[in-house]
Amino acid sequence: MRIRHIGEFSDILAGYAYASQLSSSDWAWEFLRRNRRFQANAMAQVPDVSSEAADARTTRLILMRRDRLAETWGLIFFPNPDLSARVADVFWSDRAFPRKIAILGRERATDEPDELFDVGLRTGRVTHLTDARQREHLLIRAGASALQVRYRGLPLFAGRAVKLDVSLSGISQASRQAQILAQAGHVFGHGETGAPRLTQQALRLRNALIALDAHDAGLTYRDTALILYDHQRVAHAWQSGSTAMKSEMVRLLAKGQRLRAGGYFRLLQGRLPANGRQAGCAQC
Numbered sequence: 001m002r003i004r005h006i007g008e009f010s011d012i013l014a015g016y017a018y019a020s021q022l023s024s025s026d027w028a029w030e031f032l033r034r035n036r037r038f039q040a041n042a043m044a045q046v047p048d049v050s051s052e053a054a055d056a057r058t059t060r061l062i063l064m065r066r067d068r069l070a071e072t073w074g075l076i077f078f079p080n081p082d083l084s085a086r087v088a089d090v091f092w093s094d095r096a097f098p099r100k101i102a103i104l105g106r107e108r109a110t111d112e113p114d115e116l117f118d119v120g121l122r123t124g125r126v127t128h129l130t131d132a133r134q135r136e137h138l139l140i141r142a143g144a145s146a147l148q149v150r151y152r153g154l155p156l157f158a159g160r161a162v163k164l165d166v167s168l169s170g171i172s173q174a175s176r177q178a179q180i181l182a183q184a185g186h187v188f189g190h191g192e193t194g195a196p197r198l199t200q201q202a203l204r205l206r207n208a209l210i211a212l213d214a215h216d217a218g219l220t221y222r223d224t225a226l227i228l229y230d231h232q233r234v235a236h237a238w239q240s241g242s243t244a245m246k247s248e249m250v251r252l253l254a255k256g257q258r259l260r261a262g263g264y265f266r267l268l269q270g271r272l273p274a275n276g277r278q279a280g281c282a283q284c
Helices: 009-014 018-023 024-032 036-044 067-071 115-123 171-187 198-218 221-228 231-239 245-270
Strands: 048-054 058-065 103-106 125-130 136-142 145-153 162-167
Touching: 009 221, 018 198, 024 145, 024 198, 024 245, 136 221, 198 221, 198 245, 221 245, 231 245
Parallel strands: 058 125, 103 145
Antiparallel strands: 048 058, 103 162, 125 136, 136 145
16 A cells, blocks of 8 residues: 555554565565555566466566576566556565575376465466566465465466476475465465464564655655654654654664665575665666
8 A cells, every 4th residue: 555645543443454464575576566666666677577377367478589688686577566466476586585485397297286286276366477488476365475486397278187386495494485385374274364463573564664755745754753643642752752652663763764675585595684785786
């Protein structure tokens, strides 16, 4: 959500409810798409991508030529920056987002079960991308959750059943990849049940995003506080002579600006953005 029409401040907060379902790569996209230089690059560069519906749940994309400008932002090609992480087909490059799950497709026996194929690809919404180097990528969606996958092996949509095996890159990576597989469980419907809750990290990212959007919409620090907290609490903080709440809004805005200006790379790499210098975006 971006703040375009100012109504009740409490109503604005409700527009960010989807944040509880965002992955680190989704958060990276939410901050990047607010970068004005990125927006200009994306709108000026029409992706050389062909698209077709493979079936009712699957879209196939073929990137005809390498998009080096998009790669400077960490992307394989430019998605539409007006689209949120819930609906945009965002494919991060391996260099920018090394934490993807790698999957190998092999021939599947007649009676061999495969939960990844049957549940993920048959019940979720899938975007299959073949890039300019003929490498395959999958974006698997279930509800507002998404999972980007590196794929190699047998063709997925040739009319025959395929067995999908998760590929581990080494023992040292096992713990990290186990965390990513846990995320996959949420996408495939095997995570925690009930309404998703904001983690502390997601809450901080959501508040930084709100502070950024509020600032871009011309709102004051006090207005930003009214989005996040009830009126009585904000009134007391502003009238008490304490600068604590205003300082919090200042820090949130600074965090959002850092993430937008290149700190989103740290989210893709599994590191929270630190104060100071940004991670390496050639265009930021």
